[in-house]
Amino acid sequence: MTGDNRDWILHHYEESPYAEKIRLMFGHAGIPWSSVLSPPMPPRPNLDPLTGGYRRIPVAQTGAAFFCDSALSALEIDSASDRRELRPDSVADDRSELVARAQGDVFFSIITSEPPLKILGALLGKFGVRQTYRFFKDRSGMMKNATIKPPSGKRAGAVVESFFKDLDEQLAASDFLSGDGVGYADFAAIHPVKFKLDLMGTELPENLVNLRRWYDAMLQPGHGARTELAPGEAFDIARDAEPRELPPSETHELLQQQVSIAPADYGMVPVTGELVAATPERFIIGRQTEGYGTLHVHFPRQGYALKPAQSS
Numbered sequence: 001m002t003g004d005n006r007d008w009i010l011h012h013y014e015e016s017p018y019a020e021k022i023r024l025m026f027g028h029a030g031i032p033w034s035s036v037l038s039p040p041m042p043p044r045p046n047l048d049p050l051t052g053g054y055r056r057i058p059v060a061q062t063g064a065a066f067f068c069d070s071a072l073s074a075l076e077i078d079s080a081s082d083r084r085e086l087r088p089d090s091v092a093d094d095r096s097e098l099v100a101r102a103q104g105d106v107f108f109s110i111i112t113s114e115p116p117l118k119i120l121g122a123l124l125g126k127f128g129v130r131q132t133y134r135f136f137k138d139r140s141g142m143m144k145n146a147t148i149k150p151p152s153g154k155r156a157g158a159v160v161e162s163f164f165k166d167l168d169e170q171l172a173a174s175d176f177l178s179g180d181g182v183g184y185a186d187f188a189a190i191h192p193v194k195f196k197l198d199l200m201g202t203e204l205p206e207n208l209v210n211l212r213r214w215y216d217a218m219l220q221p222g223h224g225a226r227t228e229l230a231p232g233e234a235f236d237i238a239r240d241a242e243p244r245e246l247p248p249s250e251t252h253e254l255l256q257q258q259v260s261i262a263p264a265d266y267g268m269v270p271v272t273g274e275l276v277a278a279t280p281e282r283f284i285i286g287r288q289t290e291g292y293g294t295l296h297v298h299f300p301r302q303g304y305a306l307k308p309a310q311s312s
């Protein structure tokens with residue numbers, strides 16, 4: 001690894017559904033990538049010094065640039081591979097409702113629709129006793145402070161069931177949600193489905209044949225050429241790289257000021273730094289670090305709240 005700005009690194013953990021969205025995207029796009037494994041919950045000493053504390057997974061890295069949120073990673077993968085269909089804004093109007101559900105209520109309902117003891121058993125099998133206890137504590141703390149209140153129990157079960165049914169119906173007319181070829185909508189919809197099957201070991205309902213066909217086609221390319229990287233190597237790459245040239249910025253009242261930015265819905269840990277660019281789709285925060293020089297942390301505008309640092 002050389003620190004070449006085009007080398008992709010994904011900071012993730014195996015069980016993360018949103019990371020799976022990006023891993024599959026790399027596989028379909030045929031983009032080689034390096035994997036840095038993170039713990040499934042904070043503290044994340046392998047990542048926090050780079051992003052400044054963004055608490056969600058995945059985070060993509062090229063050189064000294066960090067891309068928070070899978071939607072922004074998808075945009076970057078689009079520009080690296082010239083595949084416009086990977087852009088979140090390429091989703092057709094008649095698919096956008098399904099995509100929004102997949103990234104919201106459906107994602108949470110995969111867990112909240114299951115009996116707590118079943119979840120406990122699944123987590124114990126994956127994480128062991130100590131880690132499972134910490135995981136429950138961490139996630140219930142995160143959701144207590146969240147601005148969204150996901151459905152639970154029977155309502156959550158109905159959310160998942162109708163999502164699967166609607167997916168199956170929409171897939172009756174074309175191979176993929178994005179048409180004849182795969183696109184952003186497919187990656188956004190596949191990860192909660194795979195999460196359900198992986199976590200609970202359940203099968204897709206037999207009558208949903210379109211969903212089954214699509215599911216198999218989506219998983220078929222796998223994750224592509226993945227190389228494991230030690231966290232220290234990602235640190236070295238960040239330190240050795242210069243942040244890439246900034247895109248032209250639009251006027252923004254907080255430009256070149258110290259700001260804080262955080263997700264607006266859950267996992268709302270703020271990252272602070274200088275707002276170095278604002279484009280229609282993203283905010284870029286410049287962080288001066290002792291160990292790694294200047295790092296640029298990119299956030300989507302949608303779903304994130306930006307404010308002056310002193311008011312945080």
Ligand SMILES: N[C@@H](CCC(=O)N[C@@H](CS)C(=O)NCC(=O)O)C(=O)O
Nearest residue numbers: 016017018055056057058069070071
């Ligand atoms: N909108 C975010 C959502 C990411 C997300 O919720 N990730 C989960 C893991 S799949 C998470 O970070 N959970 C809390 C954590 O891992 O600390 C994205 O698209 O990247």
